[in-house]
Amino acid sequence: MQVRQPINKGARRSAREYVVCRQEDLPPGRMVIAPVGKFGVGVYNVHGILYAINNYCPHMGGPLCSGNVYGTNLWDDVRGRAEHVLDGRIARCPWHAWEIDVATGVSVADARKRTRTYDVRVENGEVVLTR
Amino acid sequence: MSGLLIDAAVQPFCRDGREIYDYMDEVNRDRGFPDVESQWYQAPGGDYDESLYGKGYPGSDPEIASRHLFEDDGVDVAILNPRTRGNLPDFQLNTAVCSASNRWLAHRWLDEGNPHGRFRGTIRVNPEDVPGSVAEIERWGDHPLMVQVGVPLQSRDLYGRPRFYPIWAAAAEAGLPICISTNGGAGLEYPPTPTGHARTYSQYIAFMAYNYVYHLLNILTEPLFKEVPGAVFVFSDGGAEQLTPFIWKLDTLWLGVRDQTPWVDRPPSEYLKDHVRLGFSRLDKPPGDSVPIVDWLAQTGKEDVVMYASNYPFWWRNHPDDLYEGTTKEQTEKVRWRNAGEVYRGVTAEAA
Amino acid sequence: MSTIEVSGSDRTRTKEVDVRWVDADVHPLPHPGDGFLGYAPDGWRDRLAPRGHEISGVSARILDQPEANKAPTGKVDSYSPRGGPACSDPQFAAQQLLVETGMDIGILLPMGRDHRNPDYEHALKTTVNNWLADIWLDQHNQHRRWRGSISVTNREPELAAREIERWAGHPMMVQVLMSPQRPAYAFGDPKLDPIYEAAARHRLPVATHLMANLPYENSIKPVGVGGHFSDYISAWGLILASHLMSLVFDGAFDRHPTLKVVFVEGGFLWVLPLMWRMDAIWEARRSELPWVKRRPSEYVRDQVYFTTQPLDDVDTREEIAFTRWLDMAANLIFATDYPHWTYDDPKWALRRLPKELHPRIQHENATELYGLPQTVPALPGA
Secondary structure, three states, X not given: OOOOOOOOOOEEOOOOEEEEEEHHHXXXXXXXEEOOOOOOEEXXXXXXXXXXXXXXXXXXXXXXXXXXXXXXXXXXXXXXXXXXXXXXXXXXXXXXXXXXEOOOOEEOOOOOOEOOEEEEEEEOOEEEEEO | OOOOOEEEEEOOOOOOOOHHHHHOOHHHOOOOOOOOOOOOOOOOOOOEOHHHOOOOOOOOOHHHHHHHHHHHOOOOEEEEOOOXXXXXXXXXXXXXXXXXXXXXXXXXXXXXXXXXXXEEEEEEOOOOOHHHHHHHHHHHOOOOOEEEEEEEOOOOOOOOOHHHHHHHHXXXXXXXXXXXXXXXXXXXXXXXXXXXXXXXXXXXXXXXXXOHHHHHHHHOOOOHHHHOOOOOEEEOOOOHHHHHHHHHHXXXXXXXHHHHOOOOOOOHHHHHHHHEEEEEOHHHOOOOOOOOHHHHXXXXXXXXXXXXXXXXXXOOOOOHHHXXXXXXXXXXXXXXXXXXXXXXXXXXXXXX | OOOOOOOOOOOOOOOEEEOOOEEEEEOOOOOHHHOHHHHOOOOOOOOOOOOHHHHHOOOOOOOOOOOOOOOOOOOHHHOOOOOOOOOOOHHHHHHHHHHHOOOOEEEEOOOOOOOOOHHHHHXXXXXXXXHHHHHHHHHOOOOOOEEEEEEOOOOOHHHHHHHHHHHOOOOOEEEEEXXXXXXXXXXXXXXXXXXXXXXHHOOOOEEEOOOOOOHHHOOOOEOEOOOOHHHHHHOOHHHHHHHHHHHHHOOHHHHOOOXXXXXXXXXXXXXXXXXXXXXXXXXXXXHHOOOOOOOHHHHHHHHEEEEOOOOOOOOHHHHHHHHHHHOXXXXXXXXXXXXXXXXXXXXXXXXXXXXHHHHHHHHHHHHHHHOOOOEEEOOOOO
């Protein structure tokens, strides 16, 4: 299944590094898919912190990063009630709505299920992804 | 044979439909309500094992039942669960019927009829009357031979719903599991299948075994175990053969809609061992050697939740040997007594 | 999006490819541009007013699927740039399901269109059939990859039988489709005989599928209704289990020995223990069931089919072991459930199904049951 999200036109910098975009092109709340690897890599700006995960759902291999981004609901044992947390950090796969934390690549429901994460940083105003 | 044998489902009867009135409180003694034998889907020819029809209802004489269960079948402890009247529209009358059932059982079966000390009882409550149920559990909770709380399978709402939690909390507080089982002359109830009233007794009885699935899936989906962590549910009518297909469905869907039920913080199937038990009879298992029984019992932990259930005195009554062919020694022990011993207080020590 | 043309031109023979995958569960919906109400029977057009959610596009289900607020009708990536609900654009659906996912033939099962009033429901089903035949089976079926279902109301069996007769000769209509969930009749009820007689006469299987969990399409379940999407839908197979028991115990398979029934998207693992229990009860109570001449499991194996989707996300080896115990090579048919969020990807599904069953499940059972061709015209990019 092809990735429907427009793929950002970045540039390969070295065998291990890839320039995804200019920093200002990835403001908080946005995501771009870098054409790295077989499926692409989703690079997220969550409240100013950058994360990158493989655009590949650990479930059926759906295009994980082309779905919607949310927070999630977790039970708070101390308060004894559900809380809405991790706002902007949860990618939901467009196929089966699995929730993946973009900071860790781990499924919220089942920590044994995870997708690959990548190091990403800002250098000289550019977003640089390490494969 | 592998140690003890605990029978998790025996149904005691009154000698006849009038006996229960002797135990009704004065306020309700002149009321009328359906006999527990007013079974709308009675089996043609009768619900009970033909060989058990004698003077009274089958299962109405503690001495005869003792002989069948303890001498003939080698049962060590039998858990008695009388049927009550389901949901009567008049909730206070229904609670009074449950109270009478508890007084009758304590007197006739747990005291008079229990010289061997092998009978255990069920505190029947009316789930439509939450405070009345809580009071009834508090009244009987200390009785050393009452080992569970009983409610009708035929409910008007699924038992995972919060309005029932005070009852489940009172049971958990008293260290008692909650047994959900089919009532006989049930009162108000919905059609017994999701496609309406069955046209044949065969469909009725086949499908009734599966209605526990609705309760089970709901119990595993609502915030119940966060609110009442000690609650344990026993589905004594069985239906274990459908546990794996439906628990797999719930585990699967939960992965996608977990955020709608955040209190379920692990795969629902992982709650089974600590919180659920199922009666186990010959109708609940693969016939003959059609599938490898050891693997089948191990799948989704069925071996950790099923308990021997004779269903005495019904026509599908089991004998213990019906269940163990081909199982491992460990599985046999779990079915015979270990799984029951984990949820019923005092049943393993006293019977030993 | 450009039209998907069949490869080749007028002068050359169209290239054909072997049918290797049949998808037995695809859910088209009307596009706003289709003029759906124009397909209503005489006198009904003005009465079939769209309901609120059909105008607003919000979810109307009383138990909501994930992200129902953003994607009320399908998985998030299945919406066409042409707008409309998921799978309302036949060209986009063909691109996604036939070209990219590689399905060779898709069986279309329109959902919804149940109604409280039986005559109204019949009018809606008729409208759906007219629309499906025109838009999906004619206008956008140059590739001859889509097959249709004749939607009928089982609350008016005589009207339903007439509707089957109306479409029986249509080369692209391959089955009858009726709702399992309205409080009408259990499937074995003799009142449904006109439907089964018409279907069997024309060798059309009768399929059933969840129609929607809209408020009026639900009945109260025997001990109460599930409180959340997960427990409600997990228990869904029980409705089909009850219909299957009724078909057997009420003698429908005896009365209609050539009838084929297809249970779509309701699971299939529960069928194995259901057969154990039905057989055991039949053994014990045969004298009460003189019209059930054979062992219940024999009817199931001879006359009932189950689609595979949704497979469970559980230990793959355990799932395969269970499916082997089921031993129903001739009764399982692959389906994706496109465009719904419980979609099964074919490559993922194959890993969860016993290898020796793959050809039967992928296409052989479906092509035999539905009388489908062995080859279809090639598509560009497929």
